[in-house]
């Protein structure tokens with residue numbers, strides 16, 4: 484395993500095959516990709532769309548597929564199906580997602596922090612399948628209290644989890660406040676397995692700062708990678724407008740190759756991220772540009788907007 488571990492965080496509707504492949508093309512092979520979460524129930528029900536979300540391009544590896552659910556036997560079956568059919572480099576269990584559909588309607592995602600016995604049962608059931616790939620967990624500091632993680636993480640480690648990625652916020656915090664890197668560092672001290680720190684890493688400087696504060700084995704980057712697939716690259720050359728435009732065109736190509744022409748609609752949400760950061764702050768008419776990008780309906784419109792820059 485490369486040290487420090489650098490990972491692209493799983494993000495629903497964002498870390499799909501085209502975006503992951505784009506990050507790989509641009510940033511090389513020294514980071515691990517976490518694909519967006521998939522439902523374990525949908526996998527065992529043979530849902531075509533969910534299964535297709537697990538397809539991996541061979542250029543994308545290493546890739547981890549993340550599953551969510553609250554039924555140990557369903558989770559174990561889903562993990563087995565995914566490993567056998569798609570050969571990811573690891574399986575991750577989502578124990579941090581706060582959205583009501585996942586964490587309130589069911590005991591999945593972040594709700595598992597309230598039901599640690601069930602979380603342990605899920606880990607054990609998946610481990611029993613002897614999948615032959617590592618099993619990791621991605622979680623938060625707790626449901627409402629940022630001290631819950633200590634006991635929770637210890638129990639997961641004991642149950643056989645091989646790596647834990649921690650977003651330094653509680654479920655109740657959602658995305659407010661700051662990711663508590665200090666607390667992640669305290670968790671790192673009590674565990675023997677690798678700990679990956681997550682939350683609020685937006686630059687190469689942040690990567691260094693987070694590693695130094697947490698003493699973690701690696702970092703995981705989510706929003707900081709959106710519209711910014713360069714963040715994992717070794718080189719630190721500054722990115723100009725020309726390169727941004729070229730990258731967007733490549734992203735659009737990969738996206739349409741994967742989803743077909745109608746895929747342009749789901750590309751829109753990515754496009755605005757390319758013009759969000761400091762990098763394009765000085766570019767005139769950026770607000771108008773963003774408004775136009777969220778309305779595009781085909782590739783010609785996108786090309787016309789970009790060539791006007």
Ligand SMILES: Cc1cc2nc3c(=O)[nH]c(=O)nc-3n(C[C@H](O)[C@H](O)[C@H](O)COP(=O)(O)O)c2cc1C
Nearest residue numbers: 492493494495519520621650682683684704705706
């Ligand atoms: C749009 C979006 C979708 C997300 N989807 C997932 C997901 O599928 N699984 C998961 O474990 N976390 C998910 N997350 C949480 C991120 O992986 C990450 O923990 C969080 O954004 C904090 O890291 P960041 O500050 O680097 O973005 C999502 C976050 C965002 C913004």
